[in-house]
Amino acid sequence: xxxxxxxxxxxxxxxxxxxxxxxxxxxxxxxxxxxxxxxxxxxxxxxxxxxxxxxxxxxxxxxxxxxxxxxxxxxxxxxxxxxxxxxxxxxxxxxxxxxxxxxxxxxxxxxxxxxxxxxxxxxxxxxxxxxxxxxxxxxxxxxxxxxxxxxxxxxxxxxxxxxxxxxxxxxxxxxxxxxxxxxxxxxxxxxx
Amino acid sequence: xxxxxxxxxxxxxxxxxxxxxxxxxxxxxxxxxxxxxxxxxxxxxxxxxxxxxxxxxxxxxxxxxxxxxxxxxxxxxxxxxxxxxxxxxxxxxxxxxxxxxxxxxxxxxxxxxxxxxxxxxxxxxxxxxxxxxxxxxxxxxxxxxxxxxxxxxxxxxxxxxxxxxxxxxxxxxxxxxxxxxxxxxxxxxxxxxxxxxxxxxxxxxxxxxxxxxxxxxxxxxxxxxxxxxxxxxxxxxxxxxxxxxxxxxxxxxxxxxxxxxxxxxxxxxxxxxxx
Numbered sequence: 001x002x003x004x005x006x007x008x009x010x011x012x013x014x015x016x017x018x019x020x021x022x023x024x025x026x027x028x029x030x031x032x033x034x035x036x037x038x039x040x041x042x043x044x045x046x047x048x049x050x051x052x053x054x055x056x057x058x059x060x061x062x063x064x065x066x067x068x069x070x071x072x073x074x075x076x077x078x079x080x081x082x083x084x085x086x087x088x089x090x091x092x093x094x095x096x097x098x099x100x101x102x103x104x105x106x107x108x109x110x111x112x113x114x115x116x117x118x119x120x121x122x123x124x125x126x127x128x129x130x131x132x133x134x135x136x137x138x139x140x141x142x143x144x145x146x147x148x149x150x151x152x153x154x155x156x157x158x159x160x161x162x163x164x165x166x167x168x169x170x171x172x173x174x175x176x177x178x179x180x181x182x183x184x185x186x187x188x189x190x191x192x
Numbered sequence: 193x194x195x196x197x198x199x200x201x202x203x204x205x206x207x208x209x210x211x212x213x214x215x216x217x218x219x220x221x222x223x224x225x226x227x228x229x230x231x232x233x234x235x236x237x238x239x240x241x242x243x244x245x246x247x248x249x250x251x252x253x254x255x256x257x258x259x260x261x262x263x264x265x266x267x268x269x270x271x272x273x274x275x276x277x278x279x280x281x282x283x284x285x286x287x288x289x290x291x292x293x294x295x296x297x298x299x300x301x302x303x304x305x306x307x308x309x310x311x312x313x314x315x316x317x318x319x320x321x322x323x324x325x326x327x328x329x330x331x332x333x334x335x336x337x338x339x340x341x342x343x344x345x346x347x348x349x350x351x352x353x354x355x356x357x358x359x360x361x362x363x364x365x366x367x368x369x370x371x372x373x374x375x376x377x378x379x380x381x382x383x384x385x386x387x388x389x390x391x392x393x394x395x396x397x398x399x400x401x402x403x404x405x406x407x408x409x410x411x412x413x414x415x416x417x418x419x420x421x422x423x424x425x426x427x428x429x430x431x432x433x434x435x436x437x438x439x440x441x442x443x444x445x446x447x448x449x450x451x452x453x454x455x456x457x458x459x460x461x462x463x464x465x466x467x
Contacts, residue, residue, distance in 0.1 A: 066443065067409070067440055067441070068221075068413070068417070069444075080439050083410075083439055086223035086224060086227075088222055088223050094223050094224060094410060095410045095440075096221075096224045096264070096410060097264070097266055097407045097410070097437070098224065098266060114223040118223075
Protein backbone atom coordinates (compact mmCIF):
# COMPACT_ATOMS: atom_id res chain seq x y z
CA UNK A 1 0.00 0.00 0.00
CA UNK A 2 1.34 3.44 -0.91
CA UNK A 3 1.14 6.67 1.05
CA UNK A 4 2.63 7.59 4.40
CA UNK A 5 2.87 5.04 7.15
CA UNK A 6 -0.11 5.09 9.43
CA UNK A 7 0.77 5.67 13.10
CA UNK A 8 -2.63 5.89 14.76
CA UNK A 9 -6.38 5.54 14.32
CA UNK A 10 -8.90 7.98 15.84
CA UNK A 11 -12.58 7.10 16.07
CA UNK A 12 -15.64 9.14 17.02
CA UNK A 13 -19.09 7.75 17.70
CA UNK A 14 -22.29 8.87 19.38
CA UNK A 15 -25.80 7.38 19.21
CA UNK A 16 -25.32 3.80 18.03
CA UNK A 17 -21.69 3.81 19.15
CA UNK A 18 -21.66 0.49 20.94
CA UNK A 19 -23.28 -1.28 17.99
CA UNK A 20 -20.78 0.18 15.50
CA UNK A 21 -17.69 -0.29 17.67
CA UNK A 22 -18.77 -3.86 18.43
CA UNK A 23 -18.50 -4.68 14.75
CA UNK A 24 -15.15 -3.00 14.07
CA UNK A 25 -12.99 -3.43 17.16
CA UNK A 26 -13.41 -7.23 17.62
CA UNK A 27 -11.85 -7.63 14.16
CA UNK A 28 -8.53 -6.23 15.37
CA UNK A 29 -6.01 -8.82 16.59
CA UNK A 30 -4.38 -8.70 19.99
CA UNK A 31 -1.09 -7.60 18.40
CA UNK A 32 -2.61 -4.93 16.17
CA UNK A 33 0.33 -2.55 15.86
CA UNK A 34 -1.53 0.76 15.96
CA UNK A 35 -3.12 2.64 18.85
CA UNK A 36 -6.86 3.29 18.46
CA UNK A 37 -8.12 6.46 20.15
CA UNK A 38 -11.87 6.54 20.69
CA UNK A 39 -14.32 9.23 21.75
CA UNK A 40 -17.87 8.12 22.45
CA UNK A 41 -20.51 10.55 23.67
CA UNK A 42 -21.70 9.22 26.99
CA UNK A 43 -23.70 10.59 29.88
CA UNK A 44 -21.31 12.34 32.28
CA UNK A 45 -21.48 9.51 34.77
CA UNK A 46 -18.03 8.72 36.01
CA UNK A 47 -18.47 4.98 36.05
CA UNK A 48 -18.94 4.08 32.42
CA UNK A 49 -19.40 0.49 31.37
CA UNK A 50 -18.22 1.10 27.81
CA UNK A 51 -14.63 -0.04 28.42
CA UNK A 52 -15.65 -3.28 30.11
CA UNK A 53 -18.34 -4.02 27.50
CA UNK A 54 -15.85 -3.61 24.68
CA UNK A 55 -13.12 -5.47 26.56
CA UNK A 56 -15.37 -8.54 26.71
CA UNK A 57 -15.83 -8.48 22.96
CA UNK A 58 -12.31 -7.61 21.79
CA UNK A 59 -8.99 -9.36 21.43
CA UNK A 60 -7.12 -6.03 21.29
CA UNK A 61 -6.68 -4.51 24.76
CA UNK A 62 -9.19 -1.80 25.73
CA UNK A 63 -8.70 0.76 28.49
CA UNK A 64 -9.91 4.14 29.63
CA UNK A 65 -7.32 6.77 28.71
CA UNK A 66 -5.24 8.23 31.53
CA UNK A 67 -3.78 11.70 31.64
CA UNK A 68 -0.17 11.97 30.32
CA UNK A 69 -0.12 8.32 29.41
CA UNK A 70 2.24 7.36 26.59
CA UNK A 71 0.34 6.07 23.55
CA UNK A 72 1.32 2.58 22.46
CA UNK A 73 0.16 0.25 19.68
CA UNK A 74 -2.18 -2.65 20.31
CA UNK A 75 -4.36 -0.62 22.62
CA UNK A 76 -7.79 0.96 22.35
CA UNK A 77 -7.96 4.13 24.46
CA UNK A 78 -11.43 5.36 25.39
CA UNK A 79 -12.03 8.94 26.47
CA UNK A 80 -13.42 8.93 30.02
CA UNK A 81 -16.94 10.35 30.37
CA UNK A 82 -17.03 14.12 30.97
CA UNK A 83 -13.42 14.74 29.89
CA UNK A 84 -11.97 15.78 26.56
CA UNK A 85 -9.26 13.51 25.23
CA UNK A 86 -6.32 15.13 23.45
CA UNK A 87 -3.05 14.04 21.89
CA UNK A 88 0.10 15.95 22.83
CA UNK A 89 2.94 16.65 20.40
CA UNK A 90 5.06 14.04 22.17
CA UNK A 91 2.24 11.53 21.58
CA UNK A 92 1.07 11.31 25.12
CA UNK A 93 -2.60 11.61 25.99
CA UNK A 94 -4.06 14.52 27.94
CA UNK A 95 -7.45 14.84 29.56
CA UNK A 96 -9.22 18.14 30.00
CA UNK A 97 -12.36 19.33 31.72
CA UNK A 98 -12.65 22.46 29.63
CA UNK A 99 -16.13 23.51 28.53
CA UNK A 100 -18.05 21.12 26.29
CA UNK A 101 -17.46 21.83 22.60
CA UNK A 102 -20.75 22.05 20.71
CA UNK A 103 -22.48 20.46 23.70
CA UNK A 104 -20.10 17.51 23.87
CA UNK A 105 -17.50 16.49 26.40
CA UNK A 106 -15.66 14.46 25.34
CA UNK A 107 -15.67 16.09 21.94
CA UNK A 108 -14.73 14.16 18.82
CA UNK A 109 -13.54 17.36 17.17
CA UNK A 110 -11.12 18.04 20.01
CA UNK A 111 -9.58 14.55 19.77
CA UNK A 112 -9.39 14.69 15.97
CA UNK A 113 -7.90 18.19 15.80
CA UNK A 114 -5.17 17.50 18.36
CA UNK A 115 -4.44 14.05 16.90
CA UNK A 116 -4.20 15.57 13.40
CA UNK A 117 -1.60 17.96 14.73
CA UNK A 118 0.42 15.24 16.45
CA UNK A 119 0.26 12.60 13.70
CA UNK A 120 -0.19 14.67 10.51
CA UNK A 121 -0.51 12.33 7.51
CA UNK A 122 -0.02 9.28 9.74
CA UNK A 123 -3.57 9.34 11.03
CA UNK A 124 -6.77 7.59 10.00
CA UNK A 125 -9.91 9.32 11.32
CA UNK A 126 -13.23 7.47 11.44
CA UNK A 127 -16.68 8.95 12.04
CA UNK A 128 -19.36 6.44 13.01
CA UNK A 129 -23.06 6.57 13.84
CA UNK A 130 -24.33 9.64 15.71
CA UNK A 131 -27.20 12.09 15.89
CA UNK A 132 -25.24 15.38 15.88
CA UNK A 133 -22.43 16.93 13.87
CA UNK A 134 -19.45 16.38 16.17
CA UNK A 135 -16.44 15.02 14.31
CA UNK A 136 -17.07 16.91 11.06
CA UNK A 137 -14.62 19.73 11.78
CA UNK A 138 -12.18 17.26 13.23
CA UNK A 139 -12.28 15.02 10.18
CA UNK A 140 -11.71 18.11 8.04
CA UNK A 141 -8.58 18.84 10.13
CA UNK A 142 -7.35 15.25 9.71
CA UNK A 143 -7.75 15.39 5.94
CA UNK A 144 -6.14 18.84 5.79
CA UNK A 145 -3.13 17.44 7.63
CA UNK A 146 -2.82 14.72 4.99
CA UNK A 147 -4.51 11.95 6.96
CA UNK A 148 -7.23 9.61 5.75
CA UNK A 149 -10.93 10.04 6.55
CA UNK A 150 -13.41 7.14 6.73
CA UNK A 151 -17.11 7.50 7.47
CA UNK A 152 -19.72 4.88 8.24
CA UNK A 153 -22.18 4.91 5.31
CA UNK A 154 -25.01 7.13 6.51
CA UNK A 155 -27.69 4.76 5.17
CA UNK A 156 -26.27 1.96 7.29
CA UNK A 157 -25.77 3.95 10.50
CA UNK A 158 -28.23 3.77 13.35
CA UNK A 159 -28.08 7.57 13.44
CA UNK A 160 -27.02 9.15 10.16
CA UNK A 161 -26.60 12.83 11.08
CA UNK A 162 -22.99 12.55 12.19
CA UNK A 163 -21.79 10.57 9.15
CA UNK A 164 -23.68 12.99 6.89
CA UNK A 165 -22.10 16.03 8.50
CA UNK A 166 -18.65 14.44 8.27
CA UNK A 167 -19.03 13.70 4.57
CA UNK A 168 -20.30 17.19 3.93
CA UNK A 169 -17.29 18.76 5.67
CA UNK A 170 -14.88 16.26 4.21
CA UNK A 171 -16.08 15.07 0.77
CA UNK A 172 -12.81 13.24 0.11
CA UNK A 173 -13.52 10.89 3.03
CA UNK A 174 -14.64 7.40 2.03
CA UNK A 175 -18.11 6.18 3.03
CA UNK A 176 -17.87 2.52 4.01
CA UNK A 177 -19.77 -0.23 5.71
CA UNK A 178 -18.53 -1.26 9.15
CA UNK A 179 -17.08 -4.43 7.64
CA UNK A 180 -15.16 -2.41 5.06
CA UNK A 181 -13.83 -0.10 7.75
CA UNK A 182 -12.55 -3.10 9.73
CA UNK A 183 -10.96 -4.51 6.60
CA UNK A 184 -9.31 -1.17 5.88
CA UNK A 185 -7.85 -1.05 9.40
CA UNK A 186 -6.38 -4.53 8.91
CA UNK A 187 -5.12 -3.63 5.42
CA UNK A 188 -3.15 -0.53 6.43
CA UNK A 189 -0.88 -2.52 8.70
CA UNK A 190 -0.09 -5.11 6.02
CA UNK A 191 -0.27 -8.87 6.26
CA UNK A 192 0.64 -10.23 9.64
CA UNK B 193 11.71 17.61 12.41
CA UNK B 194 11.53 21.40 12.18
CA UNK B 195 9.02 23.24 14.31
CA UNK B 196 6.15 24.77 12.40
CA UNK B 197 6.00 28.56 12.28
CA UNK B 198 2.98 28.46 14.54
CA UNK B 199 4.87 26.37 17.12
CA UNK B 200 7.72 28.88 17.14
CA UNK B 201 5.27 31.74 17.59
CA UNK B 202 3.43 29.82 20.33
CA UNK B 203 6.62 29.30 22.35
CA UNK B 204 7.66 32.93 21.84
CA UNK B 205 4.26 34.14 23.02
CA UNK B 206 4.60 32.12 26.24
CA UNK B 207 8.09 33.54 26.71
CA UNK B 208 6.78 37.09 26.18
CA UNK B 209 3.99 36.52 28.74
CA UNK B 210 6.54 35.22 31.25
CA UNK B 211 8.95 38.14 30.81
CA UNK B 212 6.36 40.87 30.72
CA UNK B 213 3.76 39.60 33.22
CA UNK B 214 5.62 36.91 35.19
CA UNK B 215 3.09 34.20 34.43
CA UNK B 216 4.79 30.95 33.48
CA UNK B 217 2.74 28.78 31.13
CA UNK B 218 5.71 26.97 29.62
CA UNK B 219 4.97 23.81 31.59
CA UNK B 220 1.31 23.61 30.61
CA UNK B 221 0.00 20.78 28.41
CA UNK B 222 0.46 22.04 24.89
CA UNK B 223 -2.60 20.58 23.17
CA UNK B 224 -5.10 22.25 25.46
CA UNK B 225 -3.18 25.51 25.89
CA UNK B 226 -2.71 25.94 22.16
CA UNK B 227 -6.41 25.32 21.57
CA UNK B 228 -7.34 28.00 24.06
CA UNK B 229 -4.78 30.44 22.70
CA UNK B 230 -6.20 29.93 19.22
CA UNK B 231 -9.62 30.84 20.58
CA UNK B 232 -8.07 33.94 22.13
CA UNK B 233 -6.34 34.77 18.86
CA UNK B 234 -9.71 34.65 17.13
CA UNK B 235 -11.39 36.67 19.87
CA UNK B 236 -8.77 39.42 19.61
CA UNK B 237 -8.97 39.34 15.82
CA UNK B 238 -5.29 38.49 15.43
CA UNK B 239 -3.97 36.73 12.35
CA UNK B 240 -1.15 34.93 14.14
CA UNK B 241 0.32 34.33 17.58
CA UNK B 242 2.98 36.91 16.67
CA UNK B 243 0.28 39.53 16.17
CA UNK B 244 -1.29 38.51 19.47
CA UNK B 245 2.14 38.76 21.12
CA UNK B 246 2.51 42.28 19.80
CA UNK B 247 -0.87 43.22 21.27
CA UNK B 248 -0.10 41.59 24.62
CA UNK B 249 3.25 43.35 24.93
CA UNK B 250 2.07 46.81 23.94
CA UNK B 251 -1.51 47.02 25.17
CA UNK B 252 -1.71 46.38 28.93
CA UNK B 253 -5.50 45.97 28.78
CA UNK B 254 -5.17 42.79 26.71
CA UNK B 255 -3.43 40.54 29.22
CA UNK B 256 -6.18 40.28 31.86
CA UNK B 257 -8.59 39.13 29.14
CA UNK B 258 -6.04 36.74 27.71
CA UNK B 259 -5.50 35.25 31.16
CA UNK B 260 -9.10 34.04 31.21
CA UNK B 261 -8.31 31.99 28.10
CA UNK B 262 -5.06 30.68 29.53
CA UNK B 263 -6.67 29.35 32.70
CA UNK B 264 -9.52 26.87 32.62
CA UNK B 265 -12.29 27.93 34.98
CA UNK B 266 -14.88 25.23 35.02
CA UNK B 267 -16.12 24.34 38.48
CA UNK B 268 -19.22 23.69 40.53
CA UNK B 269 -20.28 23.58 44.15
CA UNK B 270 -19.73 20.01 45.38
CA UNK B 271 -18.52 18.97 41.95
CA UNK B 272 -18.26 15.16 41.94
CA UNK B 273 -20.50 14.68 44.99
CA UNK B 274 -18.90 11.31 45.78
CA UNK B 275 -15.59 13.07 46.38
CA UNK B 276 -17.16 15.33 49.00
CA UNK B 277 -18.98 12.38 50.49
CA UNK B 278 -15.63 10.59 50.84
CA UNK B 279 -14.08 13.68 52.46
CA UNK B 280 -17.01 13.82 54.87
CA UNK B 281 -17.07 10.12 55.71
CA UNK B 282 -13.41 9.18 55.61
CA UNK B 283 -11.23 12.28 55.97
CA UNK B 284 -13.27 14.35 58.44
CA UNK B 285 -12.89 11.74 61.24
CA UNK B 286 -9.11 12.25 61.00
CA UNK B 287 -9.43 16.01 60.77
CA UNK B 288 -11.43 16.02 64.00
CA UNK B 289 -8.36 14.86 65.88
CA UNK B 290 -6.54 18.15 65.15
CA UNK B 291 -7.10 21.14 67.42
CA UNK B 292 -6.58 23.48 64.49
CA UNK B 293 -6.80 22.78 60.79
CA UNK B 294 -5.53 24.26 57.58
CA UNK B 295 -6.86 23.33 54.15
CA UNK B 296 -5.41 24.39 50.82
CA UNK B 297 -7.60 24.49 47.72
CA UNK B 298 -5.02 24.88 44.96
CA UNK B 299 -6.38 26.30 41.70
CA UNK B 300 -9.60 27.46 43.36
CA UNK B 301 -10.92 29.36 40.34
CA UNK B 302 -14.02 31.35 41.41
CA UNK B 303 -14.14 29.70 44.83
CA UNK B 304 -16.83 27.06 44.31
CA UNK B 305 -14.83 24.37 46.08
CA UNK B 306 -13.75 26.64 48.94
CA UNK B 307 -17.37 27.48 49.71
CA UNK B 308 -18.32 23.81 49.37
CA UNK B 309 -15.70 22.83 51.94
CA UNK B 310 -16.71 25.70 54.21
CA UNK B 311 -20.31 24.42 54.17
CA UNK B 312 -19.18 20.83 54.73
CA UNK B 313 -16.98 21.86 57.67
CA UNK B 314 -19.81 23.90 59.20
CA UNK B 315 -22.10 20.90 58.92
CA UNK B 316 -19.46 18.76 60.60
CA UNK B 317 -18.80 21.30 63.36
CA UNK B 318 -15.20 21.90 62.30
CA UNK B 319 -15.53 25.36 60.83
CA UNK B 320 -14.30 27.32 63.81
CA UNK B 321 -10.98 25.56 64.01
CA UNK B 322 -10.25 25.66 60.28
CA UNK B 323 -8.57 28.05 57.86
CA UNK B 324 -9.13 27.45 54.15
CA UNK B 325 -6.64 28.89 51.69
CA UNK B 326 -8.00 29.24 48.18
CA UNK B 327 -5.26 30.03 45.68
CA UNK B 328 -5.28 30.72 41.98
CA UNK B 329 -3.21 32.64 39.45
CA UNK B 330 -6.14 34.51 37.96
CA UNK B 331 -6.90 37.75 39.86
CA UNK B 332 -10.32 38.03 38.24
CA UNK B 333 -11.25 34.52 39.46
CA UNK B 334 -10.02 35.45 42.95
CA UNK B 335 -12.18 38.58 42.90
CA UNK B 336 -15.19 36.47 42.00
CA UNK B 337 -14.31 34.00 44.74
CA UNK B 338 -14.07 36.86 47.22
CA UNK B 339 -17.48 38.15 46.11
CA UNK B 340 -19.14 34.72 46.39
CA UNK B 341 -21.87 35.48 43.85
CA UNK B 342 -22.88 32.78 41.36
CA UNK B 343 -25.39 32.66 38.53
CA UNK B 344 -28.82 31.67 39.76
CA UNK B 345 -29.28 29.14 36.96
CA UNK B 346 -26.37 27.08 38.31
CA UNK B 347 -27.99 26.74 41.75
CA UNK B 348 -30.20 23.70 40.96
CA UNK B 349 -27.08 21.74 39.96
CA UNK B 350 -25.19 22.93 43.05
CA UNK B 351 -28.14 21.99 45.25
CA UNK B 352 -28.36 18.53 43.75
CA UNK B 353 -24.59 18.04 44.12
CA UNK B 354 -24.72 19.14 47.74
CA UNK B 355 -27.56 16.74 48.47
CA UNK B 356 -25.75 13.85 46.78
CA UNK B 357 -22.57 14.63 48.72
CA UNK B 358 -24.41 13.78 51.94
CA UNK B 359 -25.15 17.40 52.87
CA UNK B 360 -26.78 17.72 56.26
CA UNK B 361 -28.35 21.11 55.64
CA UNK B 362 -30.07 22.81 52.74
CA UNK B 363 -27.91 24.76 50.34
CA UNK B 364 -30.54 27.49 50.36
CA UNK B 365 -29.54 28.22 53.98
CA UNK B 366 -26.31 29.69 52.65
CA UNK B 367 -27.32 32.14 49.94
CA UNK B 368 -29.80 34.86 49.18
CA UNK B 369 -31.05 35.75 45.75
CA UNK B 370 -30.14 39.23 44.59
CA UNK B 371 -29.63 40.90 41.24
CA UNK B 372 -30.22 37.62 39.38
CA UNK B 373 -27.43 35.95 41.32
CA UNK B 374 -27.06 33.78 44.39
CA UNK B 375 -25.07 35.72 46.98
CA UNK B 376 -23.40 33.35 49.40
CA UNK B 377 -23.32 34.15 53.09
CA UNK B 378 -20.28 36.24 54.04
CA UNK B 379 -19.86 34.21 57.20
CA UNK B 380 -18.73 31.28 55.01
CA UNK B 381 -15.57 33.14 54.17
CA UNK B 382 -14.77 34.21 57.70
CA UNK B 383 -12.40 31.25 57.75
CA UNK B 384 -11.30 31.53 54.10
CA UNK B 385 -8.43 33.43 52.55
CA UNK B 386 -8.16 33.85 48.79
CA UNK B 387 -4.76 34.64 47.41
CA UNK B 388 -2.55 34.64 44.40
CA UNK B 389 -0.26 31.63 44.19
CA UNK B 390 1.33 29.89 41.21
CA UNK B 391 2.04 26.17 41.28
CA UNK B 392 4.54 26.84 38.50
CA UNK B 393 6.55 29.55 40.26
CA UNK B 394 5.76 29.92 43.95
CA UNK B 395 6.74 27.92 47.00
CA UNK B 396 4.99 26.30 49.95
CA UNK B 397 3.32 28.90 52.20
CA UNK B 398 1.78 26.92 55.07
CA UNK B 399 1.59 23.55 56.70
CA UNK B 400 -1.80 22.05 55.92
CA UNK B 401 -3.71 18.86 56.73
CA UNK B 402 -5.66 18.66 53.47
CA UNK B 403 -4.84 19.77 49.95
CA UNK B 404 -7.63 19.67 47.39
CA UNK B 405 -6.44 20.27 43.86
CA UNK B 406 -8.84 18.85 41.33
CA UNK B 407 -8.66 19.04 37.57
CA UNK B 408 -5.65 21.32 37.71
CA UNK B 409 -2.82 18.83 37.19
CA UNK B 410 -4.30 17.65 33.87
CA UNK B 411 -3.41 21.04 32.39
CA UNK B 412 0.26 20.59 33.31
CA UNK B 413 2.98 18.57 31.60
CA UNK B 414 4.66 15.89 33.65
CA UNK B 415 7.50 18.05 34.97
CA UNK B 416 5.10 20.71 36.17
CA UNK B 417 2.84 18.04 37.65
CA UNK B 418 5.84 16.79 39.60
CA UNK B 419 6.60 20.30 40.83
CA UNK B 420 3.01 20.83 41.98
CA UNK B 421 2.70 17.47 43.72
CA UNK B 422 6.09 18.16 45.34
CA UNK B 423 4.66 21.38 46.78
CA UNK B 424 1.65 19.49 48.12
CA UNK B 425 3.91 16.88 49.67
CA UNK B 426 6.05 19.53 51.35
CA UNK B 427 3.02 21.46 52.50
CA UNK B 428 1.16 18.52 54.02
CA UNK B 429 1.71 17.57 57.61
CA UNK B 430 2.56 13.98 58.41
CA UNK B 431 -0.40 11.77 57.44
CA UNK B 432 -2.07 14.71 55.67
CA UNK B 433 -4.50 14.21 52.79
CA UNK B 434 -4.36 15.07 49.10
CA UNK B 435 -7.46 14.99 46.90
CA UNK B 436 -7.09 15.24 43.11
CA UNK B 437 -9.46 15.01 40.15
CA UNK B 438 -11.46 11.88 39.39
CA UNK B 439 -9.34 11.10 36.32
CA UNK B 440 -6.02 12.27 37.71
CA UNK B 441 -3.60 9.98 39.46
CA UNK B 442 -0.21 10.00 41.13
CA UNK B 443 0.58 6.89 39.10
CA UNK B 444 3.21 8.58 36.92
CA UNK B 445 4.36 11.06 39.56
CA UNK B 446 7.90 11.46 40.84
CA UNK B 447 6.37 11.69 44.31
CA UNK B 448 4.09 8.64 44.06
CA UNK B 449 6.08 6.91 46.80
CA UNK B 450 5.36 9.65 49.31
CA UNK B 451 1.62 8.92 49.25
CA UNK B 452 -0.66 5.98 49.70
CA UNK B 453 -4.16 5.55 48.35
CA UNK B 454 -6.72 6.45 50.98
CA UNK B 455 -10.03 6.46 49.11
CA UNK B 456 -9.01 4.98 45.82
CA UNK B 457 -12.13 5.65 43.73
CA UNK B 458 -12.24 9.29 44.77
CA UNK B 459 -8.52 9.86 44.29
CA UNK B 460 -7.86 10.78 47.88
CA UNK B 461 -4.31 10.04 49.01
CA UNK B 462 -2.65 10.13 52.40
CA UNK B 463 0.92 11.25 52.87
CA UNK B 464 2.99 8.52 54.41
CA UNK B 465 4.09 9.04 57.96
CA UNK B 466 7.76 8.54 57.15
CA UNK B 467 8.09 11.21 54.44
